[in-house]
Amino acid sequence: MKFINIILLSLSLLVVACSAKTEEKPTVAPKKVAVESPVEFNADSAYNYVKAQVNFGPRVPGTQGHIRCAQYLVDELKRCGVDTVIEQKTTVTAFNGDKLPINNIMGQVNKDAMSRVLLLAHWDTRPWADAEEDKSKHNTPIPGANDGGSGVGVLLEIARCLQIKRPTIGVDILFVDAEDYGTSFGAENTWCLGTQYWVNNMPYKQGRVPQYGILLDMVGGIDAKFHREYLSQYLAPSVVDKVWGMASALEYGNVFANQIGGSIVDDHMYINQVGIPCIDIIESQNPQTGSFNPTWHTLDDNMSNIDSKSLKAVGQTVLNVIYNEK
Numbered sequence: 001m002k003f004i005n006i007i008l009l010s011l012s013l014l015v016v017a018c019s020a021k022t023e024e025k026p027t028v029a030p031k032k033v034a035v036e037s038p039v040e041f042n043a044d045s046a047y048n049y050v051k052a053q054v055n056f057g058p059r060v061p062g063t064q065g066h067i068r069c070a071q072y073l074v075d076e077l078k079r080c081g082v083d084t085v086i087e088q089k090t091t092v093t094a095f096n097g098d099k100l101p102i103n104n105i106m107g108q109v110n111k112d113a114m115s116r117v118l119l120l121a122h123w124d125t126r127p128w129a130d131a132e133e134d135k136s137k138h139n140t141p142i143p144g145a146n147d148g149g150s151g152v153g154v155l156l157e158i159a160r161c162l163q164i165k166r167p168t169i170g171v172d173i174l175f176v177d178a179e180d181y182g183t184s185f186g187a188e189n190t191w192c193l194g195t196q197y198w199v200n201n202m203p204y205k206q207g208r209v210p211q212y213g214i215l216l217d218m219v220g221g222i223d224a225k226f227h228r229e230y231l232s233q234y235l236a237p238s239v240v241d242k243v244w245g246m247a248s249a250l251e252y253g254n255v256f257a258n259q260i261g262g263s264i265v266d267d268h269m270y271i272n273q274v275g276i277p278c279i280d281i282i283e284s285q286n287p288q289t290g291s292f293n294p295t296w297h298t299l300d301d302n303m304s305n306i307d308s309k310s311l312k313a314v315g316q317t318v319l320n321v322i323y324n325e326k
């Protein structure tokens with residue numbers, strides 16, 4: 001041990017001596033520091049926001065859990081000091097004829113700013129665990145920790161951070177309903193019913209439409225990796241570059257993979273259709289499944305499969321993108 005230490009010591013002295021000869025710079029290499037974050041995104045806080053939602057039970061439109069959670073989201077946005085909260089309530093019809101009472105909830109920060117960014121996530125949860133192998137479980141609602149809870153949890157924590165330090169631009173934090181009442185058999189527009197209603201009834205005053213949008217969907221999975229989702233890359237490449245570039249600068253390149261991923265029918269598709277370039281941060285190339293996170297539409301989508309590290313990487317990246325806008 002002693003001997004090795006002496007070798008290491010003499011080696012480092014040699015390195016110091018060599019570098020002193022070739023350059024005037026200090027011999028201690030400056031530690032590579034990641035981009036400074038104006039406000040620290042608190043992953044524990046985000047985790048607790050996810051847990052609070054899961055504690056309401058499934059947030060299936062028309063259920064008590066759904067009604068109680070809506071009130072919680074409105075109250076929490078207000079507690080975070082947003083300028084206004086808009087609740088957009090209506091009834092939509094699902095593919096199977098079910099009438100769904102829905103509520104799209106939007107909190108606005110700097111509500112009069114002309115320059116704005118839209119951040120969104122769906123807050124409803126799927127009434128069917130139809131990705132379970134055991135068919136007898138297919139009609140049980142999922143807990144929706146990752147699918148429903150995670151995106152909203154990250155956005156609530158971002159709302160809390162934006163109160164600590166106000167951004168220059170305006171930020172619209174939108175929780176869309178009835179994303180997950182769709183069917184794989186048939187038309188793709190059976191999904192994202194809340195967002196489809198929203199794009200046709202946007203509550204924006206003249207000129208206050210956001211310049212771009214970022215959708216967070218299932219961002220809390222264990223060891224989550226986010227590839228550049230295919231539609232996002234095609235429809236809003238500069239937004240993808242902006243977000244993946246920030247992630248890389250923050251040294252989250254291991255979480256935000258610089259590769260094209262699968263193509264997902266999701267809320268961002270409808271936002272793009274009304275001329276707002278919008279991307280989707282979502283796992284679309286999970287190594288176990290080749291697509292979504294393994295807990296997707298199963299009863300394992302619970303708190304034990306939520307990873308604070310994933311929430312942190314996504315939350316800090318998106319938060320810094322916001323602070324970076326002039």
Ligand code: AHN
Nearest residue numbers: 147180191217264265266
């Ligand atoms: C489809 O399976 C067509 N879209 C999935 C979007 C989704 C469901 N995100 C969360 N749950």
Ligand code: ZN
Nearest residue numbers: 126147180297
């Ligand atoms: Zn889902």
